[in-house]
Amino acid sequence: MKAFLKRNFVMVLGVSLPLLLIAVLLLVQGISRMTAARPAFPVFFVSYETYFDQHFYAFDIGDDGRLDVAFSRPANDAGDTFNRPGDAILVLYDARSESLDTFRLKAPEDSVAGSRVELALPQAVSALAFSDQRIAPDGYRLELSGYRGGGLLRELFGGGRKSRDYRLVRDGVSFNVPDIAGSGFGQNAAFIGWVVDDYDGDRS
Numbered sequence: 122m123k124a125f126l127k128r129n130f131v132m133v134l135g136v137s138l139p140l141l142l143i144a145v146l147l148l149v150q151g152i153s154r155m156t157a158a159r160p161a162f163p164v165f166f167v168s169y170e171t172y173f174d175q176h177f178y179a180f181d182i183g184d185d186g187r188l189d190v191a192f193s194r195p196a197n198d199a200g201d202t203f204n205r206p207g208d209a210i211l212v213l214y215d216a217r218s219e220s221l222d223t224f225r226l227k228a229p230e231d232s233v234a235g236s237r238v239e240l241a242l243p244q245a246v247s248a249l250a251f252s253d254q255r256i257a258p259d260g261y262r263l264e265l266s267g268y269r270g271g272g273l274l275r276e277l278f279g280g281g282r283k284s285r286d287y288r289l290v291r292d293g294v295s296f297n298v299p300d301i302a303g304s305g306f307g308q309n310a311a312f313i314g315w316v317v318d319d320y321d322g323d324r325s
Contacts, residue, residue: 157291157292157294158259159216159217159296160216160217160257160259160261160289160291160296161217161257161258161259162257162258162259162261162315162316162317163213163214163215163216163217163315163316164213164214164216164257164261164263164289164298164312164315164316165211165212165213165214165246165249165251165313165314165315165316166211166212166263166265166287166310166311166312166313167180167209167210167211167212167226167310167311167313168209168210168212168301168309168310169207169209169210169309169310169311170207170208170309171207171309172309173206174206174207174209174309175309175311176195177192177193177194177206177228178190178191178192178209178226179191179192179193180313180314182251182252182253182313182314185250186249186250186251186252186317186318187250187251188242188246188247188249188251188313188314189239190226190239190240190242191237191238191239191240192206192226192228192229192232192237192238192240193232193236193237193238194206194232194233194234194235194236195234195235196234196235197234206228207228208225208226208227208228209225209226209228210223210224210225210226210301211223211224211225211226211243211246211313212298212301212310213245213246213316214298214299215316216289216296219299221298221299221301222245223301224243224245224246226240249316249318250316250317250318251313251314251315251316251317252314252315252317253313253314254314254315255312257315258315258317259291260291260292261289261290261291262289262290262291263287263288263289263290263298263312264286264287264288264289264290264295265287265310265311265312266286266287287310
């Protein structure tokens with residue numbers, strides 16, 4: 122063994138140093154996650170089946186935290202099958218309880234070009250107040266990225282299949298947002314806001 126190490130010292134060093142670096146990074150990340158406070162504010166975002174669907178839905182948060190959703194078609198929309206909008210999936214994720222809830226917004230079937238239709242929010246969502254600031258009051262932000270390769274770690278340890286990568290990030294610490302189970306959605310997503318309180322205003 123000693124003779125082998127002497128003859129192949131450079132090769133052994135070249136292989137062992139990257140592995141040692143990976144082990145140190147994983148250890149540091151694990152310690153950081155264990156000591157970091159979990160995100161205190163649930164995040165709310167929308168997931169679309171196709172890239173084009175996002176152009177039909179509008180999400181507006183007022184100064185009082187009220188969320189309104191509207192569906193509209195451009196005035197020059199021919200309404201052909203290719204441009205027919207799909208449904209949108211609202212996603213509410215609370216990292217404290219690791220709970221993820223989804224709500225489907227259906228595209229109105231009778232909408233016409235140039236029209237704007239206010240959509241009713243699910244009851245569980247309409248009772249909440251939101252902030253549309255990109256960074257939550259506790260400093261976390263939502264990172265949305267598309268499908269990615271497995272990278273070096275996945276190549277070394279398996280599981281190199283591409284996957285969606287949505288994370289809550291602060292100061293180098295991240296918490297993964299679970300996939301939307303049983304849904305083909307998730308390829309295109311957009312941030313809506315953070316749940317900051319229960320909404321107690323008049324929605325009538």
